[in-house]
Amino acid sequence: MHRSTTRQQYGDGAMTDTPTNEDSPDLDSCVRIGSIVSSNSHLDYVVEVYKERDCDCPPELHEREFGQPVFIKKTVDGTEHAVMGVIYDTQLVDPDQGRTGPRLAQDDQAQFTPGYIEERTTLAGVALLGTAEISEDGEIQEPTHQMPRWTLEVEDTVFNCPDQVTVSFHTVDDQIQLAYMDRLLDIAGDLGSEVIVALINRLQGMLPDDDPNQRVLDVVEQNVQWQAREQRGVV
Amino acid sequence: MADRSDVVGTVAGPGDDPNEFVFVTPSDKSIKTGEFITYTVSVEDEPRSVFARVTNRELIRGLPEGFLADPEVGPETVAATLGVPTDDTELYRLTATVIGYYDTNMTTFANPRQLPDPGTPLSIAPHQQLETVLPNLGCETDSTDVTSLDGVAHVGWLLNRPAEATNLHIPIEEFASTHLAILASTGSGKSYTASVLIEEMMRPTSRASLLVFDPHGEYDTLAEMQGEEAFQGEDGYEPDVVYYDPERLRVRISELEIGDVMAVLDNPSNRMQDRLSTAWRSMQNRESRTWGIDALIAEMEAEFGADDASVGALEWRLRRSIERNDLFHPEENVPLDEIVDPGQCTVLQMDTLDRRDQQLITTVLLRRMYRERLGDVRNRDSDIEHPIFALFEEGHRFAPASGEAPSLGIMRTITSEGRKFGFGLGIISQRPSKIDQDVLSQCGTQISMQIKNPSDQDAIKNSVEAAGEDVLRELPGLTPGQAVVSGDAMNTPALIQVRQRRTPHGAGSRPVIEEWREAYDERQREPTQSESADFGEGESTGVQSLD
Numbered sequence: 037m038h039r040s041t042t043r044q045q046y047g048d049g050a051m052t053d054t055p056t057n058e059d060s061p062d063l064d065s066c067v068r069i070g071s072i073v074s075s076n077s078h079l080d081y082v083v084e085v086y087k088e089r090d091c092d093c094p095p096e097l098h099e100r101e102f103g104q105p106v107f108i109k110k111t112v113d114g115t116e117h118a119v120m121g122v123i124y125d126t127q128l129v130d131p132d133q134g135r136t137g138p139r140l141a142q143d144d145q146a147q148f149t150p151g152y153i154e155e156r157t158t159l160a161g162v163a164l165l166g167t168a169e170i171s172e173d174g175e176i177q178e179p180t181h182q183m184p185r186w187t188l189e190v191e192d193t194v195f196n197c198p199d200q201v202t203v204s205f206h207t208v209d210d211q212i213q214l215a216y217m218d219r220l221l222d223i224a225g226d227l228g229s230e231v232i233v234a235l236i237n238r239l240q241g242m243l244p245d246d247d248p249n250q251r252v253l254d255v256v257e258q259n260v261q262w263q264a265r266e267q268r269g270v271v
Numbered sequence: 272m273a274d275r276s277d278v279v280g281t282v283a284g285p286g287d288d289p290n291e292f293v294f295v296t297p298s299d300k301s302i303k304t305g306e307f308i309t310y311t312v313s314v315e316d317e318p319r320s321v322f323a324r325v326t327n328r329e330l331i332r333g334l335p336e337g338f339l340a341d342p343e344v345g346p347e348t349v350a351a352t353l354g355v356p357t358d359d360t361e362l363y364r365l366t367a368t369v370i371g372y373y374d375t376n377m378t379t380f381a382n383p384r385q386l387p388d389p390g391t392p393l394s395i396a397p398h399q400q401l402e403t404v405l406p407n408l409g410c411e412t413d414s415t416d417v418t419s420l421d422g423v424a425h426v427g428w429l430l431n432r433p434a435e436a437t438n439l440h441i442p443i444e445e446f447a448s449t450h451l452a453i454l455a456s457t458g459s460g461k462s463y464t465a466s467v468l469i470e471e472m473m474r475p476t477s478r479a480s481l482l483v484f485d486p487h488g489e490y491d492t493l494a495e496m497q498g499e500e501a502f503q504g505e506d507g508y509e510p511d512v513v514y515y516d517p518e519r520l521r522v523r524i525s526e527l528e529i530g531d532v533m534a535v536l537d538n539p540s541n542r543m544q545d546r547l548s549t550a551w552r553s554m555q556n557r558e559s560r561t562w563g564i565d566a567l568i569a570e571m572e573a574e575f576g577a578d579d580a581s582v583g584a585l586e587w588r589l590r591r592s593i594e595r596n597d598l599f600h601p602e603e604n605v606p607l608d609e610i611v612d613p614g615q616c617t618v619l620q621m622d623t624l625d626r627r628d629q630q631l632i633t634t635v636l637l638r639r640m641y642r643e644r645l646g647d648v649r650n651r652d653s654d655i656e657h658p659i660f661a662l663f664e665e666g667h668r669f670a671p672a673s674g675e676a677p678s679l680g681i682m683r684t685i686t687s688e689g690r691k692f693g694f695g696l697g698i699i700s701q702r703p704s705k706i707d708q709d710v711l712s713q714c715g716t717q718i719s720m721q722i723k724n725p726s727d728q729d730a731i732k733n734s735v736e737a738a739g740e741d742v743l744r745e746l747p748g749l750t751p752g753q754a755v756v757s758g759d760a761m762n763t764p765a766l767i768q769v770r771q772r773r774t775p776h777g778a779g780s781r782p783v784i785e786e787w788r789e790a791y792d793e794r795q796r797e798p799t800q801s802e803s804a805d806f807g808e809g810e811s812t813g814v815q816s817l818d
């Protein structure tokens with residue numbers, strides 16, 4: 037109830053074909069995934085995914101899947117920034133189920149503690165990865181994987197991050213970087229290695245096959261998976 | 272102590288052994304095992320620099336091994352991808368063993384009997400200090416200009432330091448009087464190191480009287496010391512290098528002892544041994560020292576009858592083994608005054624003699640020289656009135672653990688008693704396990720170089736008590752010219768690079784390929800018919816001359 041009033045007009049329609057625009061993705065016209073409803077910590081936000089009712093063009097399933105990079109726009113000191121994140125978890129809420137509302141999380145599962153929700157909803161957990169500046173012509177520049185300092189707001193719109201922007205965000209001095217990895221592992225908890233592997237696989241799919249970064253990413257993926265297996269007692 | 276600019280690490284705490292401590296260094300202070308470090312402690316209210324040797328180094332923090340999964344992807348690239356800084360990531364834990372502080376009264380190391388406290392800053396021991404305290408030079412301060420001392424041999428520099436940064440000068444008197452062993456596999460630099468020592472001993476500041484028993488002709492280039500400025504004294508001194516070739520090596524028969532004779536005869540029977548001993552004793556009691564085999568046989572016939580079968584058999588053996596061997600002679604002997612003199616290095620070239628003859632000439636010469644040294648020290652008339660030092664290549668040949676060499680007895684005598692009489696031995700060998708343990712353990716100073724054979728390593732461990740385990744562990748990994756110097760000439764063992772010779776090295780291995788090709792070309796030039804003659808009636812398979 038508290039959130040529906042200021043929903044923007046999503047009717048501008050052009051957004052669906054923008055991610056395929058290879059040259060310069062227009063960050064304004066990216067698919068909107070949902071809006072922030074709460075946070076669990078400075079880097080860990082809960083997003084309510086848009087439904088038919090909320091906008092003309094709700095995200096399709098594959099546009100808000102596990103491991104999908106996202107961004108939130110923030111203007112800081114007159115400069116527009118993209119706060120980058122990734123969907124690392126999802127949860128379904130059915131308020132009619134036993135009238136208990138969403139599962140009131142125990143302390144150790146504190147990811148989702150949304151407030152009162154009255155309709156069936158899909159919630160997505162978004163972990164923040166870093167930030168970048170948005171240039172005049174709508175591209176991102178100066179990506180950094182350091183912890184974002186700014187706090188997002190409830191109702192901030194979360195956008196699907198197109199592939200090209202994902203690659204730019206992960207490229208520092210021609211070298212692929214995932215310097216947020218330790219933080220992400222921490223936030224994503226049990227699914228930490230899976231979300232990193234999903235990100236790596238996405239990046240690998242975006243890079244040319246003979247890109248030297250492919251092998252580096254292989255090594256990183258191996259390490260993450262091995263550590264996860266060790267932690268889970270497989271090896 | 273307040274100045275931390277030269278601090279390379281910080282003490283973390285005690286180690287496993289009572290004399291051990293552990294310290295931590297960042298990666299940019301790369302400290303190798305074997306390095307000497309120092310810290311200050313207060314001993315009886317005086318600040319003392321305590322020295323310690325680094326014995327182990329392990330990484331306690333560094334990039335995970337998983338980063339090395341793909342040989343074509345550098346670990347630093349993986350680290351960069353994950354935003355892990357690669358400089359300053361590594362931390363090392365090192366173990367060090369306390370050697371002690373240099374006690375200027377005792378002129379050696381004293382154990383402070385206390386380990387450094389955690390947090391104590393550690394520095395690399397300064398060059399000059401190490402040059403002063405590592406060798407047993409008897410300096411009265413802990414930092415002296417050792418190059419100005421007389422009677423020291425510059426053998427090389429510490430292996431862990433840059434070339435010629437921390438030089439090692441060992442006291443010649445120490446190793447020349449309490450004997451020296453140079454032990455290493457073939458090709459590791461034994462002869463080279465021995466030649467470096469010879470060069471040092473022949474310099475104007477020492478003017479040694481040296482003898483080299485050279486069974487392989489490896490010391491032919493020492494003569495080049497002559498005419499070299501480095502070896503010339505202001506008073507006109509120059510070393511004399513004398514080569515004694517096998518033709519001039521003679522053993523006077525009367526110098527042989529009965530045991531020596533038995534060693535050269537083919538399996539004499541017990542009765543033959545009896546007869547020979549009796550006759551030999553009476554010959555040695557004679558006034559004349561210049562008798563030959565004829566006189567000996569006459570003596571035996573006189574005692575046991577001309578038709579005694581054993582005497583007949585002995586005669587045949589004596590004529591074959593002694594009379595017909597040019598080495599033995601009724602009168603001629605190597606004149607001692609020709610081979611020993613101060614400032615003279617005599618190389619006894621024995622390369623054409625067989626092993627038995629090498630042993631016999633050595634036995635007789637050592638015995639004669641020892642007698643003269645004994646006489647000199649006891650104020651009797653003597654041909655050798657100064658200390659001497661004799662070096663043996665193939666030392667295990669002259670003092671074998673198997674006991675089968677006539678020279679073993681006199682070698683044992685000299686190594687155990689020689690220091691009192693100014694007679695030092697240097698034993699060079701590639702088979703330490705085959706050297707008589709009594710002889711080896713009496714060699715007070717040891718230069719051990721690369722050695723891989725486990726039984727030889729054990730022999731070194733057993734006889735070279737001065738070099739600790741941690742130093743001996745290095746032996747298999749050394750390369751030619753690297754050595755561990757330990758024993759009487761040192762206050763503590765050190766790992767060094769032996770310096771370059773001033774004279775050329777004469778003992779390199781042969782250029783086989785070159786010689787093959789030369790020989791082949793030579794063969795090509797020979798007339799064809801001589802080639803077919805070599806192959807008898809068969810067809811020559813050699814390449815025929817094309818013209």
Ligand SMILES: Nc1ncnc2c1ncn2[C@@H]1O[C@H](COP(=O)(O)OP(=O)(O)O)[C@@H](O)[C@H]1O
Nearest residue numbers: 457458459460461462463751752769770778779
């Ligand atoms: N201190 C050194 N400096 C330079 N080269 C050395 C040194 N010691 C040994 N070598 C090299 O190693 C080779 C073998 O040394 P050598 O003394 O003849 O071995 P060994 O007597 O132990 O069989 C030499 O020909 C020389 O090239």
Ligand SMILES: [Mg+2]
Nearest residue numbers: 461462489778
């Ligand atoms: Mg040699």
